[in-house]
Amino acid sequence: xxxxxxxxxxxxxxxxxxxxxxxxxxxxxxxxxxxxxxxxxxxxxxxxxxxxxxxxxxxxxxxxxxxxxxxxxxxxxxxxxxxxxxxxxxxxxxxxxxxxxxxxxxxxxxxxxxxxxxxxxxxxxxxxxxxxxxxxxxxxxxxxxxxxxxxxxxxxxxxxxxxxxxxxxxxxxxxxxxxxxxxxxxxxxxxxxxxxxxxxxxxxxxxxxxxxxxxxxxxxxxxxxxxxxxxxxxxxxxxxxxxxxxxxxxxxxxxxxxxxxxxxxxxxxxxxxxxxxxxxxxxxxxxxxxxxxxxxxxxxxxxxxxxxxxxxxxxxxxxxxxxxxxxxxxxxxxxxxxxxxxxxxxxxxxxxxxxxxxxxxxxxxxxxxxxxxxxxxxxxxxxxxxxxxxxxxxxxxxxxxxxxxxxxxxxxxxxxxxxxxxxxxxxxxxxxxxxxxxxxxxxxxxxxxxxxxxxxxxxxxxxxxxxxxxxxxxxxxxxxxxxxxxxxxxxxxxxxxxxxxxxxxxxxxxxxxxxxxxxxxxxxxxxxxxxxxxxxxxxxxxxxxxxxxxxxxxxxxxxxxxxxxxxxxxxxxxxxxxxxxxxxxxxxxxxxxxxxxxxxxxxxxxxxxxxxxxxxxxxxxxxxxxxxxxxxxxxxxxxxxxxxxxxxxxxxxxxxxxxxxxxxxxxxxxxxxxxxxxxxxxxxxxxxxxxxxxxxxxxxxxxxxxxxxxxxxxxxxxxxxxxxxxxxxxxxxxxxxxxxxxxxxxxxxxxxxxxxxxxxxxxxxxxxxxx
Ligand SMILES: [Zn+2]
Numbered sequence: 077x078x079x080x081x082x083x084x085x086x087x088x089x090x091x092x093x094x095x096x097x098x099x100x101x102x103x104x105x106x107x108x109x110x111x112x113x114x115x116x117x118x119x120x121x122x123x124x125x126x127x128x129x130x131x132x133x134x135x136x137x138x139x140x141x142x143x144x145x146x147x148x149x150x151x152x153x154x155x156x157x158x159x160x161x162x163x164x165x166x167x168x169x170x171x172x173x174x175x176x177x178x179x180x181x182x183x184x185x186x187x188x189x190x191x192x193x194x195x196x197x198x199x200x201x202x203x204x205x206x207x208x209x210x211x212x213x214x215x216x217x218x219x220x221x222x223x224x225x226x227x228x229x230x231x232x233x234x235x236x237x238x239x240x241x242x243x244x245x246x247x248x249x250x251x252x253x254x255x256x257x258x259x260x261x262x263x264x265x266x267x268x269x270x271x272x273x274x275x276x277x278x279x280x281x282x283x284x285x286x287x288x289x290x291x292x293x294x295x296x297x298x299x300x301x302x303x304x305x306x307x308x309x310x311x312x313x314x315x316x317x318x319x320x321x322x323x324x325x326x327x328x329x330x331x332x333x334x335x336x337x338x339x340x341x342x343x344x345x346x347x348x349x350x351x352x353x354x355x356x357x358x359x360x361x362x363x364x365x366x367x368x369x370x371x372x373x374x375x376x377x378x379x380x381x382x383x384x385x386x387x388x389x390x391x392x393x394x395x396x397x398x399x400x401x402x403x404x405x406x407x408x409x410x411x412x413x414x415x416x417x418x419x420x421x422x423x424x425x426x427x428x429x430x431x432x433x434x435x436x437x438x439x440x441x442x443x444x445x446x447x448x449x450x451x452x453x454x455x456x457x458x459x460x461x462x463x464x465x466x467x468x469x470x471x472x473x474x475x476x477x478x479x480x481x482x483x484x485x486x487x488x489x490x491x492x493x494x495x496x497x498x499x500x501x502x503x504x505x506x507x508x509x510x511x512x513x514x515x516x517x518x519x520x521x522x523x524x525x526x527x528x529x530x531x532x533x534x535x536x537x538x539x540x541x542x543x544x545x546x547x548x549x550x551x552x553x554x555x556x557x558x559x560x561x562x563x564x565x566x567x568x569x570x571x572x573x574x575x576x577x578x579x580x581x582x583x584x585x586x587x588x589x590x591x592x593x594x595x596x597x598x599x600x601x602x603x604x605x606x607x608x609x610x611x612x613x614x615x616x617x618x619x620x621x622x623x624x625x626x627x628x629x630x631x632x633x634x635x636x637x638x639x640x641x642x643x644x645x646x647x648x649x650x651x652x653x654x655x656x657x658x659x660x661x662x663x664x665x666x667x668x669x670x671x672x673x674x675x676x677x678x679x680x681x682x683x684x685x686x687x688x689x690x691x692x693x694x695x696x697x698x699x700x701x702x703x704x705x706x707x708x709x710x711x712x713x714x715x716x717x718x719x720x721x722x723x724x725x726x727x728x729x730x731x732x733x734x735x736x737x738x739x740x741x742x743x744x745x746x747x748x749x750x751x752x753x754x755x756x757x758x759x760x761x762x763x764x765x766x767x768x769x770x771x772x773x774x775x776x777x778x779x780x781x782x783x784x785x786x787x788x789x790x791x792x793x794x795x796x797x798x799x800x801x802x803x804x805x806x807x808x809x810x811x812x813x814x815x816x817x818x819x820x821x822x823x824x825x826x827x828x829x830x831x832x833x834x835x836x837x838x839x840x841x842x843x844x845x846x847x
Pocket of ligand 1: 690
């Protein structure tokens with residue numbers, strides 16, 4: 077006996093029952109939505125499906141039924157049930173075989189945790205461990221472990237999943253008959269397999285016995301009993317829930333497989349709505365050559381992901397397993413709000429006017445001439461109008477003023493792009509109009525800054541997940557961008573006022589379309605939600621003329637109508653430091669007595685004070701623009717007789733080909749096929765108030781055998797002057813009217829080019845030409 081104790085029992089008793097709790101973490105797992113609806117079940121390391129579920133999530137009928145069936149003195153015995161053992165022994169003796177087990181729930185639990193051959197020694201070990209288990213844990217803890225570890229149908233463990241498999245519901249929703257069915261199956265789930273005819277009949281017989289025992293023990297009344305025994309037991313296994321597949325895959329790929337039941341931030345109601353709504357638009361989009369779409373809805377304040385659909389349909393057809401929410405796609409114009417946010421941080425203000433005029437830029441990659449989506453130029457436009465209408469030429473002017481590197485740094489700060497040596501130069505000015513590839517998930521996070529006072533918050537997949545937070549913009553600039561994007565009058569030029577943008581309360585909207593109509597984007601932010609959608613093709617094939625507005629606008633309408641009725645209780649208020657100032661409607665500068673129209677616009681405490689209007693310095697009929705607008709005005713006059721715009725000082729516009737007698741309407745882009753430009757600097761130094769903006773100081777040209785070899789001369793005087801005189805190597809070459817342009821035929825060697833005005837101000841650069 078002493079040997080027996082030392083050899084077999086002592087090691088067992090010294091085993092700490094604490095580790096039994098670890099079972100919970102060895103169980104499989106499941107992801108649920110924010111309201112505990114099951115979304116996806118994951119197998120444990122042995123391939124068993126189980127989802128650890130707390131005792132309180134099981135119906136009282138179910139608990140009563142299990143106790144009646146398996147251990148009716150559970151709450152009163154110390155771990156073994158002496159009267160039950162004696163009764164079982166008597167029954168077994170009388171029938172000469174084992175008909176009754178009399179193992180308590182604690183003993184059964186030990187058997188599941190430590191399976192052993194069934195003999196007298198193991199029975200004794202189980203009993204001793206059960207006693208120890210009862211000392212350590214409360215009755216409810218033991219019962220909770222038990223109902224989570226019992227083997228049920230097939231590879232399913234625990235009552236929770238068995239309930240989903242047989243009845244398609246969680247165990248807190250089970251009625252009396254269903255509760256008795258599951259309790260009945262616990263004893264021998266293989267024999268009582270409801271999915272076979274014989275098993276189903278056997279299970280029903282045992283269920284009825286459980287119900288009788290419940291009636292006898294006062295756990296139900298006669299009529300409840302009579303209703304319950306009438307119910308048939310389902311013969312077919314149900315599919316376990318499979319919801320929000322892209323979100324679940326992304327969550328497990330990022331955070332690993334869940335242990336036990338893990339609640340996420342997802343909202344299944346919104347998820348199902350988003351999936352059905354986006355799918356309903358697919359036939360319309362497919363007619364225009366777009367086969368895929370993806371969308372995200374996030375909580376605008378907490379950045380919790382509420383719904384995510386990564387493809388038109390999760391599955392093998394047309395790459396449906398792909399998740400476009402995490403794919404890098406060309407962003408088009410969706411980055412522009414951040415460019416203007418940087419401008420506001422630097423002192424510009426929403427009414428600040430930019431010249432939306434065609435201009436060729438020299439870049440390390442060659443000459444670059446951006447144009448607007450509709451190929452039109454809008455002349456003097458405010459930042460508000462330029463952003464609202466998503467004008468490309470104005471955006472390029474803006475980034476040229478702010479610098480590529482500061483904007484690139486901001487996109488890195490916003491975690492939209494990753495920093496890499498030379499990356500800013502690689503994108504060049506095109507960074508302003510969305511050359512880089514971005515992920516929708518990052519875009520949703522970045523747009524959160526406009527809702528949250530410039531604070532960038534990381535996205536949340538789980539409630540209570542730690543969140544990284546950093547200030548990227550001032551609250552004032554964040555609010556001003558939100559105000560511009562929500563201003564439907566600011567998008568009239570290019571988008572008109574389509575009915576699909578109508579909403580009950582303000583929504584900031586930004587669309588984007590990448591080159592060749594490949595990627596169509598829309599991002600929307602209101603006080604409650606951030607919504608992003610992408611339409612395109614996984615293989616990058618272009619759509620047939622779809623744009624962010626035409627592809628995504630109608631989907632936005634369906635979604636915003638639903639969201640506004642779903643939750644709409646907060647609003648975005650202007651932070652302190654925002655003020656309204658009366659400005660000239662054309663120049664955006666402080667209004668004077670001569671300004672024909674004026675209106676209020678918003679300024680922040682970071683904004684420079686607006687200067688007095690320069691377009692209306694005297695009482696006149698026209699708006700007087702600086703010389704940068706000369707070619708824009710010249711183009712307009714081909715189509716209109718009475719132009720309200722004129723050049724400041726009533727100057728006339730000149731023709732850069734005047735000396736050569738060449739055709740004036742030659743397209744600027746063709747000039748870039750002329751001499752090869754080897755090296756280019758940013759605009760050269762300013763001497764005495766006149767700047768030569770083409771060529772650049774230090775430019776090197778190689779003459780081309782197959783093309784005309786001209787260099788474009790272009791000057792920008794500080795104020796309006798009637799003409800600029802060009803000198804090449806000290807000798808007068810030509811006199812130019814605004815826009816002060818001429819073409820000069822290249823000749824080999826080094827050349828000094830000067831631009832002078834009557835007032836003796838001058839600019840000078842040097843270029844080198846190789847044959
Ligand atoms: Zn004015």
